[in-house]
Each structure stands twice: as structure tokens, then as C-alpha cells.
Amino acid sequence: MNNITKKIMILSMIGIIQTGFGTAVLEASPMHRDNRQDVRFDDRHDGGRDNGDRQVEHDRRMREENERHEREMRRHDHESDREWQERQDRENDRHNNTLNEIAALVLGVVIGHNT
Numbered sequence: 001m002n003n004i005t006k007k008i009m010i011l012s013m014i015g016i017i018q019t020g021f022g023t024a025v026l027e028a029s030p031m032h033r034d035n036r037q038d039v040r041f042d043d044r045h046d047g048g049r050d051n052g053d054r055q056v057e058h059d060r061r062m063r064e065e066n067e068r069h070e071r072e073m074r075r076h077d078h079e080s081d082r083e084w085q086e087r088q089d090r091e092n093d094r095h096n097n098t099l100n101e102i103a104a105l106v107l108g109v110v111i112g113h114n115t
Contacts, residue, residue: 058106065102069095 072091075084 054106058102061102062099065095065098 069091073088
């Protein structure tokens with residue numbers, strides 16, 4: 001009797017798990033959704049920006065950072081190959097961090113603006 005009870009419990013748990021998977025698959029399927037896409041229009045005349053100030057500021061900061069990065073990546077006259085390579089590695093890390101900060105600022109503004 002004990003062996004039959006264990007088998008019944010195991011089979012019923014497997015059935016419950018399969019039912020859960022089936023429910024998740026049905027919810028994720030696009031079958032019961034509308035076939036149209038959700039399109040949103042921005043009726044503001046400033047292109048979704050507050051007077052374009054944020055976009056202009058973003059573009060200016062990106063341009064300045066790229067110009068600075070380009071200057072720093074050039075080899076100095078007094079540097080050895082090893083020093084130049086080390087400085088390039090540090091500069092690439094700094095450049096990537098700065099670009100991430102600029103992107104995060106814009107992303108934060110967009111998220112804050114939409115809420």
C-alpha cells in the first residue's frame with residue numbers, strides 16, 4: 001500500500017507540473033492576442049524632447065568626449081610602446097565609462113519624463 005501511495009503522489013505532482021508548464025505556454029502564445037501592433041503617436045511639436053535642450057546637451061557631450069578620446073589615443077613623442085599601450089588601455093576604460101555615464105543620464109531623463 002505504501003508503494004502505491006508513493007507512485008500516486010509522484011504521478012500527481014508530475015501532472016501538476018505539466019499543467020503549470022502548459023498554462024505558461026498558453027499565456028505566452030500570441031494566439032489569443034490581437035494581431036495589430038500597439039502604435040503610439042507623440043503629438044508634441046518638439047519631437048518628444050523638452051525644447052531639444054537635452055538632445056543638444058547629449059550631442060555636445062558626446063562630441064566633446066569623442067574629440068578628447070581621439071586626442072588622448074595619439075602617441076606622445078616621449079612614450080615607449082609599452083607606456084603607450086598602457087595609456088591606451090586606461091583611456092579606453094575611461095572613455096567607455098564616460099560614454100556609459102552620458103547614456104545613463106539621457107536614459108534617466110527619458111525614464112523620468114515618461115513616468
